[in-house]
Amino acid sequence: MSIASTDTPREVAPPVPREPLLCAPALALFLVMLLTPLIMTLVLSFNSFDFYEGIGSTFSLANYTEVLGDRYFYEIFGRTFAIALATTAICAIIGAPASYFLNRMDPFWRSIMVLIVLGPLLISVVVRTLGWAILLGNRGVINTALMNIGLIERPLKMMYTSGGIVLALVHVMIPFMVLAVWAALQRQDPATEAAAESLGAGPFTVFRRIVLPQAMPGVLSGSLIVFALSASAFATPAILGGRRVKVVATSVHDEFMNTLNWPLGAAMAMILVAAILITMIAWSRLVEDRVGRAYA
């Protein structure tokens, strides 16, 4: 007993004041290397630009009115959001059933399938997009195969189209959807499915009435991730769209690296961030309302 009593004071000796200090180096790094650059970029978006004098340290909304008042930029923003929405919808339509089937596989095949679906996350997006460029080109694998079978006479145009970009983006983004839906499915009670079946429901009814509603939170959180990542994707639209099919991210890159109008590029980037945030918030509000009402 005497051992325990000498033990107690040391045990209580608080390590608490030391702990914030352990965060200090990381915190300092992020204040200097993340917050400062972001604030500087926000300020930059209000500066002026002149081809001969460069960036002027004025403060005006000129860049924002230029982007928001020009049809050329409307087209780029419209295309970006159309691509992101299409990618999100296709990811949800393929990803939800895929996760459901994945969840029902036996462990051996499931671990192989997990590797096939999630492994590409660890391979560079440039490499994966190169693969799609080889598949989708006018003399690419798909067109050659279709022409050899005789299904088409002239190659389908898939490179430098929004459709080609969506296809490749689905490939890049679908692992995030599968993970989100799968996480939701693992929380559900398998007994609910068995109960529905014992009451005479067919497999499709079970999926629609039992599985899907329980998977919905996963589909929704997956959609938010996929949408945000697709709307700001750079590598895939840059390689498959080139200069012909521009999206916001590739236009920002152009402004910074070719035109050198940094303030305008910064303003475009800030509008992109704002648009993504507004869409995500509106989407989750809408969904919460709907889901809340359905299950009230």
Place this chain on the structure above:
Amino acid sequence: MKHNGPFAVAFLLVFAIFMLAPIVVVIGVAFTPTGFLEFPPSGLSLRWFRAILDNPDFMHAAWVSLKLALVAATVATAFAVPAALAIGRGSFRGREVVQSLLMSPLMIPTVVLGIAFLRFLTVMGLNGTFFGLMLCHTVIVTPFILRLVLASVVGLDKSAERAAISMGASDWTVFRRITLPTILPGVVGGWVLAFITSFDELTVTVFITNPSTTTLPVRLFSYIAQTTDPLVASVSTVAILFTVVLMVVVDRLYGLDRLLIGEGKR
């Protein structure tokens, strides 16, 4: 557990082909003996793999990427592990704010990070330098390590540490002999994920390199934009092989399933 019907099996098969197609095509094209991208290749040749060795640009870029990923992952680990210990176990004020700040590079669009780093490094006179590149990559990969280490800190049993303290061990000894061995799988998993993320990073890096600090993904990206010969495929195949080797190592050390499933929760 119920088993899948024929429709589900067919669906999964098509899905697997979709996921594998671009990767298989890249690897196939790399072995062509001809001078253009053809699939399936008309023969088997290592011509385009030898061509990598004769291309100083790609060799230099691969070397820069390797160095950068090693340094950035290691420096980020040194920042992230203490922070994870503090966040995972402490209850100090502002803990959640610190955590969201350190995780925020995952939420900010990479294009925005790219232009922000470009602006900052230009003002500081560090643009295009390896040091500047390293600082930016450290910020980008820190959240990956923080997340995995946090997961292992939260499950940490404090009694072993208390026992060591009560027997007179110093803070450093407690960390080295008790805490670190317990969280080591998380640290190693985080380091590897950080290494891969840095090695593959394009969107931020494309803004902040100059010809002497061009990384492999940036070199590959600009090469694809100009010409298409099978060299890009053979370089990509080597990169894929490198990733597969890392995946096997991770599987042994940490468990690939755990790493991949953590990867998607951003």
